[in-house]
Amino acid sequence: MKKVLDDVVMDAKTFELVVEGGLMPLVSFLGVLGNLVSLAVLHHRDVKLRKDFVNVLSALAAFDILFLIAFFFTFSLPTWSDNYEKNYFKFVVSQLFVMGWVGGWVGCNMCQK
Numbered sequence: 498m499k500k501v502l503d504d505v506v507m508d509a510k511t512f513e514l515v516v517e518g519g520l521m522p523l524v525s526f527l528g529v530l531g532n533l534v535s536l537a538v539l540h541h542r543d544v545k546l547r548k549d550f551v552n553v554l555s556a557l558a559a560f561d562i563l564f565l566i567a568f569f570f571t572f573s574l575p576t577w578s579d580n581y582e583k584n585y586f587k588f589v590v591s592q593l594f595v596m597g598w599v600g601g602w603v604g605c606n607m608c609q610k
């Protein structure tokens with residue numbers, strides 16, 4: 498019975514390392530690249546969209562980039578570095594929490610125009 502539990506714990510650690518340490522950073526990086534490409538396309542001279550629509554899509558891409566970066570610092574980096582998790586994680590997460598509240602407040606106030 499103990500060996501089975503040890504195998505399950507080891508499998509959970511391996512799963513955490515593969516998903517949070519490998520797949521999440523890869524998906525986040527590809528998401529940031531995709532958002533940067535969409536920003537470049539949206540602000541190209543030949544794009545014939547209303548300025549308001551371009552601004553909304555640009556804000557969405559910018560906030561998505563910030564979310565993906567915050568996601569990396571919250572989930573992936575602690576998996577890679579024990580030093581980061583012990584010394585910096587609490588500070589970084591508290592700052593990201595504040596930035597999230599401010600960003601939500603600004604976004605809601607922009608929509609009330």
